[in-house]
Amino acid sequence: MENNETKTKKEKVPRQAMPAQEPQIRSRNFAEVPLGYSPETAILEASRCLHCKKPFCVDGCPVDVDIPGFIALISAGDFAGAARKLKETNALPAVCGRVCPQEDQCEKLCVLAKKGESVAIGRLERFAADYERNSGTVTIPLPPKANGKKVAVVGAGPSGLTIAGDLVKIGYDVTIFEALHQAGGVLVYGIPEFRLPKSIVSAEVDYLQKLGVQIELNALIGRIKTVDDLFADGFDAIYLAVGAGAPVFMNIPGENLNGIYSANEYLTRSNLMKAYLFPQYDTPIVRGKNVAVIGGGNVAMDSVRTALRLGADNAHIVYRRTEAEMPARKEEVHHAHEEGVQFKLLANPLEYLGDEKNTVRAIVCEQMELGEPDASGRRKPVPTGKTFTLEVDVVVVAIGTNANPIIPSTTPGLETNKWGNIVVKNEGGATSRTGVFAGGDIVTGAATVILAMGAGKKVAQAIDEYLSTKSKG
Numbered sequence: 001m002e003n004n005e006t007k008t009k010k011e012k013v014p015r016q017a018m019p020a021q022e023p024q025i026r027s028r029n030f031a032e033v034p035l036g037y038s039p040e041t042a043i044l045e046a047s048r049c050l051h052c053k054k055p056f057c058v059d060g061c062p063v064d065v066d067i068p069g070f071i072a073l074i075s076a077g078d079f080a081g082a083a084r085k086l087k088e089t090n091a092l093p094a095v096c097g098r099v100c101p102q103e104d105q106c107e108k109l110c111v112l113a114k115k116g117e118s119v120a121i122g123r124l125e126r127f128a129a130d131y132e133r134n135s136g137t138v139t140i141p142l143p144p145k146a147n148g149k150k151v152a153v154v155g156a157g158p159s160g161l162t163i164a165g166d167l168v169k170i171g172y173d174v175t176i177f178e179a180l181h182q183a184g185g186v187l188v189y190g191i192p193e194f195r196l197p198k199s200i201v202s203a204e205v206d207y208l209q210k211l212g213v214q215i216e217l218n219a220l221i222g223r224i225k226t227v228d229d230l231f232a233d234g235f236d237a238i239y240l241a242v243g244a245g246a247p248v249f250m251n252i253p254g255e256n257l258n259g260i261y262s263a264n265e266y267l268t269r270s271n272l273m274k275a276y277l278f279p280q281y282d283t284p285i286v287r288g289k290n291v292a293v294i295g296g297g298n299v300a301m302d303s304v305r306t307a308l309r310l311g312a313d314n315a316h317i318v319y320r321r322t323e324a325e326m327p328a329r330k331e332e333v334h335h336a337h338e339e340g341v342q343f344k345l346l347a348n349p350l351e352y353l354g355d356e357k358n359t360v361r362a363i364v365c366e367q368m369e370l371g372e373p374d375a376s377g378r379r380k381p382v383p384t385g386k387t388f389t390l391e392v393d394v395v396v397v398a399i400g401t402n403a404n405p406i407i408p409s410t411t412p413g414l415e416t417n418k419w420g421n422i423v424v425k426n427e428g429g430a431t432s433r434t435g436v437f438a439g440g441d442i443v444t445g446a447a448t449v450i451l452a453m454g455a456g457k458k459v460a461q462a463i464d465e466y467l468s469t470k471s472k473g
Contacts, residue, residue: 018036028308080139091166096450140211155241156178160456161185172467227407228412247401254353262397263295263397287394291316291395292344294397346381403442404442423443
């Protein structure tokens with residue numbers, strides 16, 4: 001614990017800003033927006049940590065990172081050691097340092113946040129992970145003694161990658177089955193290059209493979225094989241981490257017009273299939289000049305900022321509440337404002353209008369006002385009866401996702417709820433099928449990367465306990 005004099009000095013050091021591309025430049029390219037800390041800045045920021053006797057920041061981390069421990073190593077100049085400390089509990093530190101909502105988790109509980117600004121935990125995490133990768137100091141732990149048990153993981157997103165890393169480190173033979181042609185799940189098909197470069201995800205996946213995780217790509221479980229087929233192949237337990245990627249639409253008139261995308265398709269085309277590099281990559285995408293994105297979450301921000309980079313003159317967010325109620329990260333909203341995104345708030349689409357070619361040309365929106373709080377605690381949008389028309393040539397609908405039904409429909413006895421999410425008995429992820437576990441968005445519905453990773457960690461412990469008990473029995 002720091003003495004009072006030292007604590008006061010540290011509180012006077014301001015939180016260090018992270019340099020970024022200028023808005024007018026970055027809004028027309030897909031390169032990463034924040035540029036990262038220099039070693040000198042990282043050490044200065046790390047020096048702000050009070051090393052509390054009870055570090056509340058750790059309580060806010062879903063993957064139990066030793067936050068004071070890795071920050072102390074940065075402060076001492078041992079950057080590679082800090083990365084190794086992170087990887088003791090976090091399989092994807094370079095990812096988490098970029099896309100986790102630290103402001104609502106670890107940083108929110110930092111003691112410094114009570115009177116001022118918290119330690120920039122996420123930025124320091126990113127710095128340590130990037131230093132290790134860029135300096136060639138990545139070390140692979142010695143493989144543990146194999147225990148003879150095989151685990152199948154369905155889905156190579158954040159939750160699947162996390163559980164695979166945890167299980168392989170304690171002796172399990174782990175194979176991930178990924179439906180797409182690249183591992184990463186939402187990290188590669190959903191989050192744009194300017195927020196999370198694909199090279200970062202590839203490096204994290206490569207590290208897991210060097211630990212011993214096997215990955216089979218283009219392997220859509222429920223089609224090429226079922227869960228029962230995996231058991232027949234000799235797997236002792238199966239973890240379902242298939243996410244929640246089925247698109248949701250509003251079911252309003254005109255929704256089938258050309259030029260209207262689900263956010264899933266729009267971002268997958270641009271990110272994973274590299275439509276933004278057309279014609280080098282032959283995936284087409286409509287490059288609208290007047291684009292509207294419906295929604296106020298992180299996916300909506302990713303979509304509208306992508307539209308700018310694809311050449312839009314006007315990129316709008318159409319959201320039925322005010323900015324204060326937006327679920328998107330404050331940093332992403334701030335970046336969108338800087339880049340010139342136009343916010344149409346308290347606006348709810350009623351109808352899409354088309355031209356003679358059945359292409360969308362306008363949205364009719366109803367002006368809303370805020371009423372009493374709803375079940376989410378946010379004030380409910382209430383219609384005013386007033387409407388306005390917004391001219392558009394591309395619309396992206398980013399109002400959430402549903403569970404993909406392929407696994408439940410091909411797995412007899414697997415219980416799901418009314419939304420199609422897999423039902424689990426507890427945090428250990430056990431489903432109604434013996435030996436089948438589930439976690440992440442397919443259980444909770446669409447949530448954050450770090451919460452999906454946290455589920456993977458908890459279920460890794462549960463599977464280890466289940467198979468250890470089973471072998472003794």
